[in-house]
Amino acid sequence: MGIHLLPFLGVAAVVIVAPGPDTAVVTKNGLLHGRRLGLATAFGVNCGLLVWTVATASGLAALVRASEVAFTVLKFVGAAYLIWLGIQALRARRTATAAPGGAGGGATRPISAGRGFRQGLASNLSNPKIALMFTSLLPQFVSPGTPVLRPFLVLGGVFVAMTLLWLCGYAVVAARAARLLQRPRVARAIDGVTGVVLIGFGLRLATERR
Numbered sequence: 001m002g003i004h005l006l007p008f009l010g011v012a013a014v015v016i017v018a019p020g021p022d023t024a025v026v027t028k029n030g031l032l033h034g035r036r037l038g039l040a041t042a043f044g045v046n047c048g049l050l051v052w053t054v055a056t057a058s059g060l061a062a063l064v065r066a067s068e069v070a071f072t073v074l075k076f077v078g079a080a081y082l083i084w085l086g087i088q089a090l091r092a093r094r095t096a097t098a099a100p101g102g103a104g105g106g107a108t109r110p111i112s113a114g115r116g117f118r119q120g121l122a123s124n125l126s127n128p129k130i131a132l133m134f135t136s137l138l139p140q141f142v143s144p145g146t147p148v149l150r151p152f153l154v155l156g157g158v159f160v161a162m163t164l165l166w167l168c169g170y171a172v173v174a175a176r177a178a179r180l181l182q183r184p185r186v187a188r189a190i191d192g193v194t195g196v197v198l199i200g201f202g203l204r205l206a207t208e209r210r
Helices: 005-017 021-033 035-058 060-066 068-098 113-125 128-141 149-179 184-207
Strands: none
Touching: 005 128, 005 149, 021 035, 021 068, 021 113, 021 149, 021 184, 035 060, 035 113, 035 128, 035 149, 060 128, 068 113, 068 128, 068 184, 128 149
């Protein structure tokens, strides 16, 4: 099939473990809402990666890379979404602080697994840097002259599987840590930190160039 799989596995592992917006969203939901929400968010992220895989294999992702307008629009949509999630976390912290006795019974209101899934999906699909990464990364591991459809789908599928394992592990660890951090003051601190981190990722995405 003309795929250089072993080198790809090494590079993909480095890319996947590097902290980014998707990891921040999964961590936030795992810490604040538990394992079920963290895992749902991780599955949403990976569904987004599946979409990017198919888009890359079919050539659609290359259009995002080539079009300055498409890239810029998607970039600002993604940045705005991350900033909105960060503001929501900061608002939850303020609400918990203003509650009687300074405790809100957990600092944040529970959300559904479907909402967590949609947050992960939106975070991934609204990040044009994924299109840049896939269109730059995948061709390096396919032999010249080889039709790219099947190799791109295989490499993208491997990347998705690796990411799923990593983010699910992240979600489980975050959920276990959350059990140790149930005190209202600590929960409010988590809200504040995750809110600032998400806003920071959003601002960075908005100001990044291709």
